Every structure is written in C-alpha cells, then in structure tokens.
Amino acid sequence: MAQQNKLDAGGMVYSEILSPSELFAARSRSHKIPIKGQKNFFPDDSDEQQKQLEQSLNEHCSLLSEERGKGCNGTLVKATWISSKQVVELQSLSGKFWQTMGFSAEGKRYLLPEEALYLMECGSLQVFYEDLALSIQDAYEIFLSSETVSLHQYQVFGHLKRLGYVVHRFDPSSLPSRYAQQLNLPQSGKNAGNQLKRKHDVSLTSTSAPSLSKTLVPTTDTMSADEHMKDESVDESVAMTSSESTADESSTTDSAVMVEPRKWWTSDIIEDKGSNHRNCSRSGWDFSSILFPDLGSKENLSGSLASPDPSLLPGALAVGVCDVASWRSKINQRKVKGSPEHRRRGVDNQRQGWHGKKDEEVQSCKNWTEFNDLMARHQHRRQDEQAEHLWNREVTPLHDPSQPLPTRELLDICSVIKPTCLLEGASRLKPAHEWRISFVVYQPDTASEFKKSKPRKPYTHVCVCGFDGPVPELQTVKLLTSQSGDVPVVFAVVDHGDVSFYTMKDFELPTDVFL
Amino acid sequence: MQAEFRAPRRRNRVQEDFEASLPVSHSSRKRAQLRAELINQHVLVCRPEDIQKIYSQGYFGKGILSKARPDHSISDQWEYHEGLLFPVISSSSYRELLQWARAFLSAQGWDNEAISQMMTNLSRPVQIEDVKKEVDGECPVVEGGVGPFTKRPRSEVNPKAKRSCSDPDSEHVVSGAGFVLVVFEEEVRELRRIPVPVTEYLQLSLEEAFFLVYGLGCLSVCLNQEPLSILQLWKTFRAQRPDFVCSYAAYHYFRCKGWVPKGGGGAKYGVDFMLYRKGPPFYHASYSVVVQPVNSEYKGTGTRPFTWRSLAALNRITTNVSKELLFCYVVFPANLSDAELESPQCLSRLKVQEVIVSRWISSRERAEQDDI
Numbered sequence: 001m002a003q004q005n006k007l008d009a010g011g012m013v014y015s016e017i018l019s020p021s022e023l024f025a026a027r028s029r030s031h032k033i034p035i036k037g038q039k040n041f042f043p044d045d046s047d048e049q050q051k052q053l054e055q056s057l058n059e060h061c062s063l064l065s066e067e068r069g070k071g072c073n074g075t076l077v078k079a080t081w082i083s084s085k086q087v088v089e090l091q092s093l094s095g096k097f098w099q100t101m102g103f104s105a106e107g108k109r110y111l112l113p114e115e116a117l118y119l120m121e122c123g124s125l126q127v128f129y130e131d132l133a134l135s136i137q138d139a140y141e142i143f144l145s146s147e148t149v150s151l152h153q154y155q156v157f158g159h160l161k162r163l164g165y166v167v168h169r170f171d172p173s174s175l176p177s178r179y180a181q182q183l184n185l186p187q188s189g190k191n192a193g194n195q196l197k198r199k200h201d202v203s204l205t206s207t208s209a210p211s212l213s214k215t216l217v218p219t220t221d222t223m224s225a226d227e228h229m230k231d232e233s234v235d236e237s238v239a240m241t242s243s244e245s246t247a248d249e250s251s252t253t254d255s256a257v258m259v260e261p262r263k264w265w266t267s268d269i270i271e272d273k274g275s276n277h278r279n280c281s282r283s284g285w286d287f288s289s290i291l292f293p294d295l296g297s298k299e300n301l302s303g304s305l306a307s308p309d310p311s312l313l314p315g316a317l318a319v320g321v322c323d324v325a326s327w328r329s330k331i332n333q334r335k336v337k338g339s340p341e342h343r344r345r346g347v348d349n350q351r352q353g354w355h356g357k358k359d360e361e362v363q364s365c366k367n368w369t370e371f372n373d374l375m376a377r378h379q380h381r382r383q384d385e386q387a388e389h390l391w392n393r394e395v396t397p398l399h400d401p402s403q404p405l406p407t408r409e410l411l412d413i414c415s416v417i418k419p420t421c422l423l424e425g426a427s428r429l430k431p432a433h434e435w436r437i438s439f440v441v442y443q444p445d446t447a448s449e450f451k452k453s454k455p456r457k458p459y460t461h462v463c464v465c466g467f468d469g470p471v472p473e474l475q476t477v478k479l480l481t482s483q484s485g486d487v488p489v490v491f492a493v494v495d496h497g498d499v500s501f502y503t504m505k506d507f508e509l510p511t512d513v514f515l
Numbered sequence: 516m517q518a519e520f521r522a523p524r525r526r527n528r529v530q531e532d533f534e535a536s537l538p539v540s541h542s543s544r545k546r547a548q549l550r551a552e553l554i555n556q557h558v559l560v561c562r563p564e565d566i567q568k569i570y571s572q573g574y575f576g577k578g579i580l581s582k583a584r585p586d587h588s589i590s591d592q593w594e595y596h597e598g599l600l601f602p603v604i605s606s607s608s609y610r611e612l613l614q615w616a617r618a619f620l621s622a623q624g625w626d627n628e629a630i631s632q633m634m635t636n637l638s639r640p641v642q643i644e645d646v647k648k649e650v651d652g653e654c655p656v657v658e659g660g661v662g663p664f665t666k667r668p669r670s671e672v673n674p675k676a677k678r679s680c681s682d683p684d685s686e687h688v689v690s691g692a693g694f695v696l697v698v699f700e701e702e703v704r705e706l707r708r709i710p711v712p713v714t715e716y717l718q719l720s721l722e723e724a725f726f727l728v729y730g731l732g733c734l735s736v737c738l739n740q741e742p743l744s745i746l747q748l749w750k751t752f753r754a755q756r757p758d759f760v761c762s763y764a765a766y767h768y769f770r771c772k773g774w775v776p777k778g779g780g781g782a783k784y785g786v787d788f789m790l791y792r793k794g795p796p797f798y799h800a801s802y803s804v805v806v807q808p809v810n811s812e813y814k815g816t817g818t819r820p821f822t823w824r825s826l827a828a829l830n831r832i833t834t835n836v837s838k839e840l841l842f843c844y845v846v847f848p849a850n851l852s853d854a855e856l857e858s859p860q861c862l863s864r865l866k867v868q869e870v871i872v873s874r875w876i877s878s879r880e881r882a883e884q885d886d887i
Contacts, residue, residue: 163877389742390732395858397732397745404541407773414730415771416863417764420846422870425813471821474844474868475813481516488516490875493823500827501875505518507841508869509802512773512792514536 079116081129086148088116088127095124100166100450112169113143114157121158152494153438153464159499160462164444170437170461172483285312295324296331408513422506426482434469435476437461437484458487467495477504518871521839523792523801531796536773538572539731551724553738556755558724560717569717569734574775574794575727576719583795587715594696596706597643601696609697609707613638616710641706646694720778721752721759722766729859730767749859758818760856760865761808762787765843768867769804776804784836785829802841803833809868811849830874844868 040049078091090109094102101115111119117139119125127134134142144154160167290312293305305322313319365371390397398414399405405413439462442455450456461484465472472480472491480489491502538549549565551558560566560576566585569575578585590602604612616637620630693709719727727734728748735742743751753759766788769776775791780803789800809815821829833840846866855861 160877165877389744390728390735393744393746395729395745395749395860397728398730399539399732401539401731401733404539406541407536410537410539410731411771411773414767417768417771417865417867419768420866420868422868429813465823467823469823471823471826473813473815474807474809474870477870478813486516493827495823499877501877502826502830502872503875504842504870504872505516506869507518507520507871509769509772509774509790509841510520514533514773514793 075124077119077125079111079125079127081116081127081134081142083129083142085110086113086145087111088113091128097124100452103452112148114149114154117143117154118158118161150464152466155494155497156462156464156492156499157439160439160441165459166442166444166450166455167462168440168442168455170440172437295328411511411513419508421508422478422481426478429475429479429482431479431483432476435463435465435472435480437480437489438464440487441490460488460490462490462492462501464492464494467493472504481506518873521801523798524837525798526796529797531794533793533797535572536793537731538568538575538727539733549727549734551719551734551736553736553743553751558719558721558736560719561714566715566717569719569727574777574791575723576717577779578715579718580713580715585715585717587713589695589709589713594704596696596704599643599646601694601706603696603698603704606697606699609695609710612710619711637708637710641694641708643706646706721756722763722776722778725749725752725763725859726767726770730770746858750857753856758808760861761845761847762806764845764862764865765804765806765867767862768843780804784832784838786833786840789838790841800838803838804841804843805829806843806845809844809846811847813844813846815844826872827874830872834874840872842870842872844870 040052043049075093075095077093077095079088080091081088088111090102090111094109097115097119098109101119102109102111104110111125116125116127120127120134120136120139127139129138129142140151143149144151149157157167290309305324307319307321310318361374362371365374391400398416399410440458441460441462442450443459461480463480477489488503488505491504493500493502549560549569550562551560551565559579560569566578570578570584577583578587580587588602590604590608592603593600594603595601613634617630617634620633621627625633693712695707695709696704697707698704724734724736725748728736729745736748737743738751752763756762766776769790775794776788777791777795777800778788780786780789780800784803786803787806788804790802790804791800792798805819807815807819830840844867846868848864851861851864855864
C-alpha cells in the first residue's frame with residue numbers, strides 16, 4: 001500500500017522504487033512510537049491543552065502517512081503463488097524466517113498461505129501471481145479461503161507470531177499414541193519430515209472435514225481403544241458398587257423395620273390374628289378368642305357370669321350361670337398407693353396415651369420377659385421419638401450421629417457422588433466440525449534452537465472461535481482435550497481483530513479435613 | 516492437563532476459634548436432634564443453642580438480621596450503669612420500638628384502653644433494683660435484644676464473654692432480660708425495659724438444611740410442628756425449586772470434600788456459590804462455582820446459556836476479587852428415571868466434573884510463564 005508522499009500537480013506516475021536519498025531517509029527515520037501522554041478528560045479551553053492535542057495529532061498523521069519501505073531492512077524475498085496446491089513457492093533465497101516457517105518438498109521450498117501473508121505484512125516477502133506482484137489486499141483475498149485458513153484463524157496466527165511464538169498447523173496424526181506416550185519415546189526425525197510434507201494437505205476449515213475426520217478417527221480409535229475398555233470397566237465397577245451399596249442400604253432398612261426376632265410361640269399371634277386354622281391344628285384351642293373372665297377389673301361387668309362354652313369343659317360337666325356380684329363388691333376396696341416410680345410411670349403413661357393393660361401389645365405378651373422387652377422398646381421409642389421420622393422410614397440419613405466417627409471417615413461415608421475427569425467417556429463422542437484444534441504453538445526460544453524437523457514438546461494447542469459464537473460445552477471440551485493428548489488446549493476468541501485466550505482445564509478439588 | 520491447585524489465602528485478622536467442621540459430636544452416642552422449622556418456604560432455626568451449634572460447627576446458614584454470624588444486638592454501644600452493662604439506644608429508636616409494641620398488641624386484638632394501659636406500664640422508668648432482682652433470679656440468658664452471639668464493645672469486655680452471655684465467672688454481668696439505656700436529650704440516660712424483644716433466627720438454605728438432615732442425620736425440619744421425613748423433605752424442596760437435585764448434588768459433593776460452600780454469591784459475584792476452606796472467618800473464598808447440569812452426552816440443558824461476552828465478564832469479575840472460576844458440571848446418566856429422582860438415593864448415580872476457566876494472557880513476559 002504505497003501512498004504517494006509528494007503529490008504532483010501533473011499527475012505523474014509515482015515510482016515504487018525509492019531514490020537513494022529517499023531510501024536513506026526512510027532507513028534512518030526514527031522508529032520510535034510516539035509516547036502517550038497524560039489523558040485529558042475534560043476540555044478546559046486552555047492554550048496548553050490545545051497545543052498538546054495538536055502535537056499528538058500531528059505525530060499521528062505523520063506516522064500514518066509514512067511510506068512503508070519494503071525491503072528496507074534487508075533482502076526482499078520473492079515467491080510465487082501456486083493456486084493448484086494452495087502454497088507459495090520461494091524463488092529467491094529465504095531469510096531468517098526459514099528456521100521456524102515453511103517446509104521443503106521435492107527440492108523446492110514452500111510456505112503455507114498464512115505464513116506467506118504474515119511475511120508480506122512484515123515487509124519481508126513479495127509474492128507474484130502470474131508475474132504480477134500481489135498487494136496485501138489481493139493476498140488477503142486469495143490466500144485466506146475456505147480451503148486454507150479462515151480470517152479468524154489468520155488473525156490468531158498473526159497475533160501469536162507477532163508475540164514471538166512459533167505456530168504450526170495442527171496435524172492430528174502427529175500425536176504420539178498412548179502407548180508411545182507412556183514409554184516417553186522421542187519423535188523420530190523421519191516421521192516428522194513426512195508430516196511436514198503432508199501439512200499442506202491438512203486444511204483447517206470445515207469443508208475438508210471428511211478427510212480430517214478420516215485421519216482423526218483411526219488415531220482416536222487406537223489411542224482410546226484401551227481407554228474405552230477402561231471406561232466400560234470403570235462404569236461397570238461403579239455400577240456394581242452402587243448396586244451393592246443400594247442392596248446394603250435396603251437390607252439395613254429391612255432389619256430396622258423388623259424390630260424383634262421371631263419366636264415360634266409368638267409368630268402366629270403377631271403375624272395374623274385371623275389365621276385360626278393353624279392354631280387350631282396345633283393346640284385345638286384359639287386362646288385369642290377364648291376370653292377368660294377378668295373379675296378384678298375396674299370395668300362394670302355384669303354381676304353374673306355367663307356359662308362357659310361347653311366345648312371348653314371336660315366331659316359332661318355343665319356349669320350354670322354364676323352370680324359374682326357379691327364377690328365383686330368385696331374386691332378393689334382399698335386404694336393401692338404404688339411406689340413413686342410406679343405412680344410416675346402411671347402419669348407418664350397417661351400422658352403418652354398408653355393405656356397399660358388395655359394395650360394390644362401388652363396383652364400379646366405372654367410372660368415377663370416379653371413384657372420387659374416391650375417396655376424397653378417403648379423407652380427407646382420415647383427417646384427416639386423425635387428421630388423416628390428419620391430413622392424408621394425408607395430413606396435414612398447417610399450417617400448415624402449415635403455412632404461417632406472421625407471427620408475423615410464421616411466424609412468418606414457421605415461421599416456418594418463421585419468425581420469424573422475430562423477424558424472419561426470422551427472416546428464415545430463424535431468429533432464436531434466447528435470445534436477443532438487449528439494450531440500447535442511452541443514456546444519462543446532463540447530462533448537458532450528451534451528445529452523444524454524435530455520440534456520440542458508443544459506449548460499449547462489453539463482452537464479458534466468467534467466472539468459471537470457459542471461457548472464450548474462440556475462435550476466439546478472433553479473432545480478437544482482427548483484429541484490433544486497431554487498438551488493444554490486454549491480457546492482463542494476473536495472479536496473484530498482483538499484476540500483473547502481462555503482455557504478450560506480439568507480439576508479436582510482436594511479433600512480438606514480438619515480434626 | 517490438570518489445572519494446578521492454588522493454596523487458599525488466609526485472612527489477615529482472624530478473630531474466631533475453630534470449633535469443629537461439622538455439627539456432629541465425635542464422642543457421645545446420643546442422637547441429639549437439632550430442630551428447624553419450615554416457614555413460608557424458608558428453613559429457620561429458632562432455638563438459640565441450636566443456632567450456635569449449627570453456625571459455629573460448619574458455618575451453615577445466615578442470621579436473618581446480620582451479615583453472616585447471627586450476632587444481632589439492639590445496639591452497638593454498651594455502657595455501665597450502676598455496675599451492670601446495658602445497651603444504649605437513641606430516643607428515636609426507642610420510640611420506634613414502642614410503636615412496634617403498640618402495633619403488635621393491637622394486632623392481637625386488644626382494645627385501645629387496654630393498649631394504652633399496657634404501653635404506659637411498659638414505658639415507665641425502671642429502677643436499678645428491679646433489674647438486679649431479675650438478673651439474680653434467673654440466669655442472664657437470652658431474651659430481649661441479647662442473642663447467642665451478641666456483639667459487645669470490644670475495648671471493654673473480656674473476649675471470652677463475647678461468645679456466651681451466660682458466663683458467671685465474668686466480672687461483667689450482663690443484664691439479660693431486656694433492659695436498655697435510652698438517651699433522651701443531652702446525655703441523660705434512663706433505664707427502660709425493651710418493648711419488643713428482637714430475637715434473631717438462623718436461616719438455612721435448602722441445600723444446607725437437606726445436608727444436615729440427610730448427610731449427617733443431626734437436624735429435623737418441622738412443618739407445623741410435624742417433623743418431615745427425608746422423602747417428604749426431598750419432595751418439598753424439589754417442588755419449591757426445579758433444579759434442586761443438581762444444586763444439591765454440587766453442594767453435597769463439596770461438603771463431602773471438607774470445603775464450606777456458601778450461597779448468596781449470586782448477588783455479589785454472579786455465581787451459584789463460593790467455596791471456603793475451613794470457613795469464611797478464616798480464609799478468603801478460593802473458588803466461585805457455577806453449577807450446570809449436563810446429560811449423558813455431556814451437553815447442557817440450556818437453562819443458563821453462556822455467551823463469550825458473559826463468560827468474559829464473569830471471568831473478569833472473578834479475577835478482580837482474586838478467586839478462580841470453577842464450573843461444576845453435574846452429569847445425569849441417560850437411564851435415570853423420574854421415579855429414581857423422587858428419592859435422594861439417586862445422588863449416587865450422579866457424577867461431578869470440575870473445570871477451571873481462566874484467561875491466558877499471551878503477551879506476558881514469556882520468561883516468567885512456565886505453563887499455561
């Protein structure tokens with residue numbers, strides 16, 4: 001974009017090649033960027049402020065109207081654009097950039113389109129197409145297309161390169177397999193050379209997705225075949241332990257419901273009062289339906305007793321109606337004062353609504369042992385009355401406060417929710433078209449140390465997205481992390497030329513226990 | 516690649532002692548039950564001893580009249596008057612309290628004459644002997660404006676007396692039963708009774724309450740004096756909030772790791788809750804947590820969609836307050852039926868994925884940067 005510095009009234013054709021004096025002037029021009037002064041927030045109509053503003057504006061204008069001298073700082077490399085292969089072929093000797101950019105194939109040196117465009121903007125490369133020099137605008141239009149690199153991706157590429165990083169296109173097949181990673185094998189030089197040759201086949205945009213996914217699928221299969229099996233076994237074992245734990249829980253709740261062990265002589269009564277047949281077959285008599293007259297009770301029974309059932313009497317004994325009224329009047333005359341505890345228990349019982357002898361449970365007790373057991377249960381019931389709603393239902397709390405545990409074990413018991421990692425289940429996911437890793441970035445060293453044929457371990461992988469697009473979901477993050485091996489993935493978000501980088505990393509919060 | 520764990524930052528001035536990480540005892544075998552009420556869809560703890568236990572051991576809940584710890588007192592200023600310590604309030608506050616008392620009485624249905632009678636009784640000056648009689652008669656225990664953790668003027672009082680107001684060994688006997696010094700005009704202080712006792716309750720969030728009930732088994736929540744079982748409580752909470760399962764799963768997970776998640780981060784930092792190590796008084800919060808449910812394909816349900824703009828804004832806020840943004844994805848398996856969701860036992864089928872979101876600045880000094 002050579003702008004004319006000196007306008008001629010006659011409309012002269014401007015020459016692109018500077019005269020020696022102009023060249024010298026351009027070279028020795030100060031390369032300092034004007035310093036930003038204090039911010040002026042309010043106009044205060046003073047002369048000094050006016051002068052400062054004018055000065056800054058003039059500096060800006062002169063800076064913008066400077067001619068960019070191409071090749072002022074060194075040799076200008078010539079190259080041609082080969083549209084059939086979508087690469088740029090170098091014609092003259094390459095400069096310092098060859099150490100980190102470009103590749104050789106069939107004896108010739110090539111540059112990828114984004115690298116060529118970047119070098120053009122730096123002013124060290126001039127590309128010709130059909131013997132015409134391309135302008136920067138031409139280059140933007142031709143080099144950046146759906147078959148090569150999109151505008152967003154180029155902007156990220158340029159941003160990182162200007163900061164000094166070494167940026168290459170991402171080749172999924174270049175990742176070492178899981179096994180090789182475990183063995184920590186160094187990458188062999190031969191393979192790297194082949195990969196470089198293949199690089200220009202690898203395009204970064206969505207139209208060539210099928211080819212990319214084809215290369216992607218075999219590697220993920222091999223890499224994650226064992227992972228998949230591990231996932232399955234992990235899932236199975238998790239399923240098993242969870243089913244075990246639920247089985248355990250159900251059995252404990254069962255045992256909680258069954259309050260007392262069954263004894264042979266209480267089982268029939270507690271189970272079912274209606275099943276008389278069994279009882280009859282055992283003893284012939286159903287003691288639950290035979291009422292023994294209770295003459296000492298305080299209730300108002302009639303003064304005469306009916307005659308008992310003849311089936312209960314032996315032989316041919318016949319008993320008539322019995323008059324017990326006089327006898328009844330003689331009993332229960334003295335008010336028995338029980339012990340204080342007895343009295344208290346009576347008061348308690350009344351309060352609780354427990355009617356003593358009338359209670360079915362009490363009536364079903366056959367001897368003192370049972371009665372004592374029943375009393376103990378009632379005691380516990382009163383104590384746990386508040387907690388009955390928690391402990392005697394289907395779902396009980398995970399921890400029982402009556403069994404004290406140290407904090408660490410308590411936390412272990414309560415941890416029913418397990419963490420998962422990003423790689424788990426990632427092999428099941430299908431790769432998406434929009435989200436893929438575009439570039440591999442290497443740490444900037446001194447340029448002499450970087451070897452294209454044997455690059456060191458990558459610093460990060462970059463996935464480019466637009467600011468107006470969606471934020472990656474967990475599915476995408478998992479996919480990219482599994483594709484990326486052990487190299488972190490960075491999302492480069494492009495907002496009209498401004499690039500911000502975000503990472504989403506796997507994390508597991510450590511357990512923290514204080515005694 | 517895993518994100519590295521950054522050690523939590525300790526606060527500069529720590530004034531509290533650490534009691535215990537959870538309100539369960541390690542020695543006794545009793546099932547001591549703490550009690551809370553479900554009132555108007557809020558869980559409130561009303562009994563002062565329960566409030567103290569629940570807050571001090573695990574930092575559950577928030578006092579309804581305080582910033583965090585329920586230490587509301589009727590006044591910040593305390594003074595001596597004939598040997599006893601009283602809170603001091605201005606005459607305008609006193610008049611406001613009297614008006615509340617009047618409104619309370621009229622709401623109860625008393626007629627105006629009776630109310631005026633009672634008000635004059637209430638607002639007559641109190642002699643110091645009456646106060647002393649009341650104080651000696653009963654333990655100076657909570658009533659009126661004095662709650663379990665009432666603030667005391669720091670310079671005057673022994674720090675131990677701060678924690679419990681019923682401390683017979685302390686030299687400073689506090690008038691517990693609701694007396695206050697009212698400043699009428701120009702330093703004239705008169706002793707009056709507090710017209711309306713202001714008691715403070717502890718409010719628990721739904722997740723905190725459910726954790727205490729289900730995870731630790733030490734709390735019972737009552738609705739209209741009826742204690743609720745775990746299933747009933749789960750159903751009630753799920754009905755109140757549709758995403759309760761997801762947010763509870765995250766809360767349970769972090770509690771079981773020994774960290775203290777505190778809600779209320781939404782209004783301040785735009786996230787679901789903040790994670791503290793050990794408790795808010797000791798360390799600054801280390802993580803701001805955003806909880807998102809995902810299905811078995813790891814795709815979100817779209818209830819809270821993020822754009823890059825909102826994510827960038829949230830990240831900026833989080834960095835400005837020196838915390839880390841943690842996304843907590845709760846993975847629901849595909850075959851989780853609705854019937855299973857009716858019981859909290861479905862929690863064991865869920866999994867949690869934690870992801871730290873941070874911004875990488877490409878232009879920083881590369882020599883300082885070792886890893887992203």
